[in-house]
Amino acid sequence: MKSLEELQKIKERALERRRMSAEGVRVRVVVAMGTCGIAAGARDTMTAILDELEKQKVTDVAVTQTGCIGLCEYEPIVQVQIGDGEMVTYGKLSAERVPALVEKHVVGGEPIAEWAIKQTA
Amino acid sequence: MAYRANILISSAAPGAQEVEQALLDKIYEHHLDNEVQVMQAATLGPQLQGVELVIYPEGTHYVHLTPEDARVIVEEHLLKGRPVERLMFKGIEVEPLEAPASKEIRVVLRNVGKIDPGNIDDYIAVDGYAALGKVLTEMTPEQVLEELKRSGLRGRGGAGFPTHLKWTFARNAPGDAKFVICNGDEGDPGAFMNRRVLEGDPHAVIEGMAIAAYVIGARQGYFYVRAEYPIAISTLRIAIQQARDYGLLGENILGTDFSFDLEVRMGAGAFVCGEETALMQSIEGARGMPTTRPPFPATKGLWAKPSNINNVETYANVPQIILNGGGWFASMGTEKSKGTKTFAIAGKVKRTGLIEVPLGVTIREIVYDVGGGILNDKKFKAVQTGGPMGGCIPEKYLDLPVDYENLAKVGSIMGSGGFVVMDEDTCMVDIARFFMEFTQDESCGKCVPCRVGTRRMLEILTDICEGRGQPGDIERLEAMAKYIARASLCGLGQGAPNPVLSTIEHFRDEYEAHIYEKRCPAKVCKPLIEYVIDPETCIGCTRCARNCPVNAIAGKPKQTHVIDPSVCVRCGICKQVCPVNAISIESKGKLPEA
Numbered sequence: 001m002k003s004l005e006e007l008q009k010i011k012e013r014a015l016e017r018r019r020m021s022a023e024g025v026r027v028r029v030v031v032a033m034g035t036c037g038i039a040a041g042a043r044d045t046m047t048a049i050l051d052e053l054e055k056q057k058v059t060d061v062a063v064t065q066t067g068c069i070g071l072c073e074y075e076p077i078v079q080v081q082i083g084d085g086e087m088v089t090y091g092k093l094s095a096e097r098v099p100a101l102v103e104k105h106v107v108g109g110e111p112i113a114e115w116a117i118k119q120t121a
Numbered sequence: 122m123a124y125r126a127n128i129l130i131s132s133a134a135p136g137a138q139e140v141e142q143a144l145l146d147k148i149y150e151h152h153l154d155n156e157v158q159v160m161q162a163a164t165l166g167p168q169l170q171g172v173e174l175v176i177y178p179e180g181t182h183y184v185h186l187t188p189e190d191a192r193v194i195v196e197e198h199l200l201k202g203r204p205v206e207r208l209m210f211k212g213i214e215v216e217p218l219e220a221p222a223s224k225e226i227r228v229v230l231r232n233v234g235k236i237d238p239g240n241i242d243d244y245i246a247v248d249g250y251a252a253l254g255k256v257l258t259e260m261t262p263e264q265v266l267e268e269l270k271r272s273g274l275r276g277r278g279g280a281g282f283p284t285h286l287k288w289t290f291a292r293n294a295p296g297d298a299k300f301v302i303c304n305g306d307e308g309d310p311g312a313f314m315n316r317r318v319l320e321g322d323p324h325a326v327i328e329g330m331a332i333a334a335y336v337i338g339a340r341q342g343y344f345y346v347r348a349e350y351p352i353a354i355s356t357l358r359i360a361i362q363q364a365r366d367y368g369l370l371g372e373n374i375l376g377t378d379f380s381f382d383l384e385v386r387m388g389a390g391a392f393v394c395g396e397e398t399a400l401m402q403s404i405e406g407a408r409g410m411p412t413t414r415p416p417f418p419a420t421k422g423l424w425a426k427p428s429n430i431n432n433v434e435t436y437a438n439v440p441q442i443i444l445n446g447g448g449w450f451a452s453m454g455t456e457k458s459k460g461t462k463t464f465a466i467a468g469k470v471k472r473t474g475l476i477e478v479p480l481g482v483t484i485r486e487i488v489y490d491v492g493g494g495i496l497n498d499k500k501f502k503a504v505q506t507g508g509p510m511g512g513c514i515p516e517k518y519l520d521l522p523v524d525y526e527n528l529a530k531v532g533s534i535m536g537s538g539g540f541v542v543m544d545e546d547t548c549m550v551d552i553a554r555f556f557m558e559f560t561q562d563e564s565c566g567k568c569v570p571c572r573v574g575t576r577r578m579l580e581i582l583t584d585i586c587e588g589r590g591q592p593g594d595i596e597r598l599e600a601m602a603k604y605i606a607r608a609s610l611c612g613l614g615q616g617a618p619n620p621v622l623s624t625i626e627h628f629r630d631e632y633e634a635h636i637y638e639k640r641c642p643a644k645v646c647k648p649l650i651e652y653v654i655d656p657e658t659c660i661g662c663t664r665c666a667r668n669c670p671v672n673a674i675a676g677k678p679k680q681t682h683v684i685d686p687s688v689c690v691r692c693g694i695c696k697q698v699c700p701v702n703a704i705s706i707e708s709k710g711k712l713p714e715a
Binding site for chain 1: 313373
């Protein structure tokens with residue numbers, strides 16, 4: 001890249017990609033993969049999510065990773081967003097909880113309220 | 122053959138084999154193998170709860186079992202017909218997860234946890250590298266410095282030196298080659314803010330460093346990151362490569378005549394290498410030891426060239442200041458401490474983690490509103506800020522607004538933002554000893570006050586904790602602290618006495634109890650405490666005696682047990698295994714021997 005215009009173009013392209021409808025993505029799943037998350041088992045959770053999606057033959061889900069969101073106590077943390085809806089943040093989402101999460105929320109569209117981190121006043 | 126009981130065990134659970142073996146051994150021991158059948162089921166029920174058992178015909182469901190629990194179940198449930206209430210499944214246990222509505226304002230961390238750190242496009246999508254573009258095409262170095270001055274940004278590594286001044290010194294220093302360095306050697310115990318930034322938003326730091334390079338006139342930069350952060354290092358390397366591929370690092374960036382590139386250097390684990398002159402020695406490949414200042418790094422730094430060295434967090438603030446203006450940044454914080462600061466909350470709080478709040482927030486807000494209060498609802502005792510060079514701040518300052526000046530006033534420092542919370546069960550003398558042990562161990566040994574002084578202070582503190590404290594020890598510690606702080610070469614020695622001085626100031630009574638009464642009020646220091654079994658409560662179950670590693674506990678089954686303090690090593694296992702909480706810790710103390 002040799003100019004500001006090119007930087008701007010990359011920005012627009014990246015923003016476009018984030019708009020999920022563009023690439024046939026229905027659900028976004030984000031796994032927090034900072035050191036704190038990995039120490040709490042985020043790698044296992046990530047693997048389990050990918051395995052489960054493959055097993056259930058779900059293809060319209062984008063799984064990405066991110067850094068620490070600040071609630072290290074509640075790692076592994078997984079966020080699920082359907083379409084442009086509200087993002088649900090799950091805490092202590094161990095690999096063994098993944099099949100239920102994929103089935104109920106990712107495929108079924110129903111968040112699992114008791115695993116989500118509730119915001120208090 | 123018909124069995125009177127059938128047991129299903131969740132054989133897929135981790136540790137199931139050991140539990141099953143313990144179960145079978147006990148069944149054979151009591152010759153129950155003709156009456157009881159054990160069968161393996163992979164899992165029992167949808168909610169995995171450790172090793173589980175179901176005993177039929179009743180259908181009693183036991184969860185989270187250890188081998189010892191299995192033995193108890195055989196003896197109580199199978200042999201005596203008394204189901205073990207405390208091990209039973211009590212409905213689906215879902216721990217409620219709560220987080221407070223955030224008081225955070227995110228500047229440094231605005232992208233962390235929101236973007237994919239492994240993808241530069243994600244960063245560019247949120248205005249990444251726009252600040253660098255603006256600086257290179259629209260601003261002179263002087264204008265950048267002016268903006269930084271307006272922002273009031275101060276070094277986030279702990280000392281709080283105004284960033285614009287530091288950059289100005291490096292800019293004005295004569296020299297053809299100059300360097301920018303990022304200090305990512307986050308060594309304070311319990312501090313992990315920098316790791317989070319490096320792992321979650323590496324490009325923000327890269328962009329900040331590139332801006333610094335433009336201002337001071339450098340074309341080469343170094344990341345110094347401790348080897349204990351392997352994920353941060355690999356994330357950074359990926360980020361640097363992606364920036365190079367896009368031409369955001371390298372020659373003629375964005376078509377201008379500004380060229381800049383970066384390298385990652387790993388620290389080898391010495392705490393003192395977080396000190397800037399020692400860090401530069403380490404980058405050069407020499408042994409990490411501080412050098413005298415002046416000359417300061419700004420005039421004679423890395424390879425004796427003018428260098429600018431800042432903390433990860435300082436650099437990460439810069440792009441935001443450029444994009445939003447210095448005035449915006451200065452609108453947050455207190456009079457002399459502007460902007461936000463990240464803190465790592467650790468220790469005895471309900472929710473450990475990382476936050477970014479405007480400076481000026483009170484300690485109470487951090488501990489109670491963000492940290493959720495003290496673990497097990499115990500009493501707050503103190504908070505240690507700023508790592509091993511910081512001080513312990515007692516309860517009376519809970520409402521103190523946190524900024525550089527206020528922390529210094531109560532004998533502590535901002536440091537890199539470590540926030541270790543202590544509860545009533547913490548012995549402050551023991552804490553002071555712990556930190557002195559750390560600094561003594563990490564002292565590089567170059568200057569005498571630090572090398573010898575920290576060792577002597579540690580010896581006195583150890584004596585106090587072990588019941589050999591002498592009258593006059595407190596005064597001796599205070600005098601030594603003064604000399605070490607004044608005469609040491611670098612921040613490690615200068616700050617090493619802080620934990621001792623602040624605990625003496627705020628918790629002098631605890632030192633006196635240790636020295637004069639040989640008593641540890643928090644019941645922590647092992648030589649000053651005793652484990653005691655309450656004869657009224659003890660049921661003679663023999664569990665403590667069986668678990669004691671040194672056979673210090675005597676007593677027959679069904680009779681009161683007694684601990685022999687001369688044999689006891691104060692490991693506390695008996696207290697953990699006692700089913701009726703009959704064991705307590707006492708620190709009665711004794712009068713000084715004549």
